Amino acid sequence: METAAKRVVVKEQKKGLSISDVILVGVLLAVGAVLKFFVGSMFSAGMKPNFIIAMYCLAILLIKPKFLEAVIIGIIAGAICQVFPGTPYINLLSEPVGAIVMAAMVYLPLQIGKFSLKPIVGTFISTLASGMAFIGVLYAAFYTGANVKTMPLSVFLVIVLGTAVVNSIIVQVLYIPLKLALGRGKND
Numbered sequence: 001m002e003t004a005a006k007r008v009v010v011k012e013q014k015k016g017l018s019i020s021d022v023i024l025v026g027v028l029l030a031v032g033a034v035l036k037f038f039v040g041s042m043f044s045a046g047m048k049p050n051f052i053i054a055m056y057c058l059a060i061l062l063i064k065p066k067f068l069e070a071v072i073i074g075i076i077a078g079a080i081c082q083v084f085p086g087t088p089y090i091n092l093l094s095e096p097v098g099a100i101v102m103a104a105m106v107y108l109p110l111q112i113g114k115f116s117l118k119p120i121v122g123t124f125i126s127t128l129a130s131g132m133a134f135i136g137v138l139y140a141a142f143y144t145g146a147n148v149k150t151m152p153l154s155v156f157l158v159i160v161l162g163t164a165v166v167n168s169i170i171v172q173v174l175y176i177p178l179k180l181a182l183g184r185g186k187n188d
Contacts, residue, residue, distance in 0.1 A: 021063040024182070025073055028055040033080050040084070050091075052077050053098055053130055054167035057123040058174055060102045062184055067103050074099030087148055090137045098130030119175040124168040131160030 017025075032055030039051065056077045060070055074096030081091035105122030135156050141148050178184075 017063065017065060017069055021065070024063060025056070025059045025076075028059045029077055029080055031055055032077070033083070036081075036084060050081065050127075050130070050163060051167065051170070052080055053095070053127050053163070054123060054170045056095070056099055057102045057126050057167065058119075058171045058178065060099060061106060061119055061122065061171070061175055062179060062182065064106050065103060067100060070099040070103035071096045087138060090134050090141075093137050094130045094134035097133040098126045101129040102126040116175075120168045120172040123171040124164045127164035127167045128160060131156075131163065135160070 029052060032050075032052035035051035035055075056073050059073060065073065075092060077099065078092035078095035081095065082088060102122050105118060105125060108118070108122075110117040110121050135153070138148055138150060139153075142150050
């Protein structure tokens with residue numbers, strides 16, 4: 001009489017982003033760029049809403065990258081922002097800040113019952129972090145004599161808060177359908 005050996009399932013630990021993760025990040029950043037170009041062109045306040053932030057927040061929520069991978073996503077997002085008119089190079093610093101904040105928010109237990117608040121809360125805080133980093137670097141450059149154009153801080157703050165609200169809504173609305181369509185599981 002033979003007895004069946006106990007089967008043990010070993011789950012291999014994730015080693016970096018998969019090809020589908022990279023493609024998802026690329027597609028979402030492209031969508032953010034299109035939104036920034038077309039919707040952002042309707043604004044003339046000097047600083048325009050940055051929908052690329054919403055899309056990298058959504059990507060980070062969906063793929064849950066390691067912190068270094070999130071920094072790379074932020075740098076790529078910042079590089080994409082260089083294509084658009086604005087203050088050069090600052091997004092290369094501000095977008096990784098937002099991406100790191102979003103990567104940290106992924107691991108917080110933010111839910112009401114079964115409803116996850118990570119998309120709305122994480123995106124809002126990440127957009128604020130990115131916006132504040134942008135403003136901080138811009139004003140630091142201005143006060144050290146760089147040839148950069150500034151405006152009253154209150155105008156910047158209104159734009160950053162408005163962008164944070166819009167980005168939060170976009171990500172919250174898209175998160176669950178995209179997560180289900182991509183087969184990323186039902187639970188956070």
